[in-house]
Amino acid sequence: xxxxxxxxxxxxxxxxxxxxxxxxxxxxxxxxxxxxxxxxxxxxxxxxxxxxxxxxxxxxxxxxxxxxxxxxxxxxxxxxxxxxxxxxxxxxxxxxxxxxxxxxxxxxxxxxxxxxxxxxxxxxxxxxxxxxxxxxxxxxxxxxxxx
Numbered sequence: 001x002x003x004x005x006x007x008x009x010x011x012x013x014x015x016x017x018x019x020x021x022x023x024x025x026x027x028x029x030x031x032x033x034x035x036x037x038x039x040x041x042x043x044x045x046x047x048x049x050x051x052x053x054x055x056x057x058x059x060x061x062x063x064x065x066x067x068x069x070x071x072x073x074x075x076x077x078x079x080x081x082x083x084x085x086x087x088x089x090x091x092x093x094x095x096x097x098x099x100x101x102x103x104x105x106x107x108x109x110x111x112x113x114x115x116x117x118x119x120x121x122x123x124x125x126x127x128x129x130x131x132x133x134x135x136x137x138x139x140x141x142x143x144x145x146x147x
Contacts, residue, residue, distance in 0.1 A: 070127065073107040075135055076114025078123065081105045090119065097122050103146055116141075 003009070011017045019025035030036060037045045038053060045052055079087055081100050090098045097120040102110060110123060112131025120140035128136075128143050136143050 070108045071106060072109045072111050073102055073105075074111050074113035075116050075132055078102070078110070078116065078121075087117075087119070097141065099124060101146075110136075110143075 008017070015021070017025075030040065035041070073081075078100060081102060082098060086098050090096060099122045101124040102108075103125060108125065109127040109129070110125045110132045111129045112133075112135055116135055116139050118139050120142075121136065122142045122144060123136055124144045124146045126146055128145075133143050
């Protein structure tokens with residue numbers, strides 16, 4: 001905004017410039033930033049930011065994320081890991097079933113969301129949820145645990 005349009009220009013000659021004679025426009029009368037959250041601004045913090053202060057849960061010293069690294073895939077996306085050709089080839093064969101190695105595709109755990117086509121399949125993974133295992137076995141497949 002240009003200088004000539006600023007409020008300051010209109011207020012030339014008005015002593016307190018809109019900030020009042022009694023209260024006065026002082027620097028930081030109530031503290032800077034979040035000051036006083038547990039003291040003079042307590043009502044505001046309790047009303048609009050409940051749970052801002054305090055702790056929750058247990059501390060985990062030297063937290064390393066690789067221990068909990070477990071990418072997951074759902075059953076409805078399982079067949080996207082192999083080509084459509086593979087599915088068609090094994091559709092008619094009853095003595096053989098395709099092997100889907102989810103670990104090779106970067107997933108560790110198979111979860112049970114969605115439906116599987118009624119076609120036997122051997123799934124290799126580090127972990128299976130209970131529902132995933134049931135659904136794979138219900139279509140005639142097998143779950144193989146890989147270290």
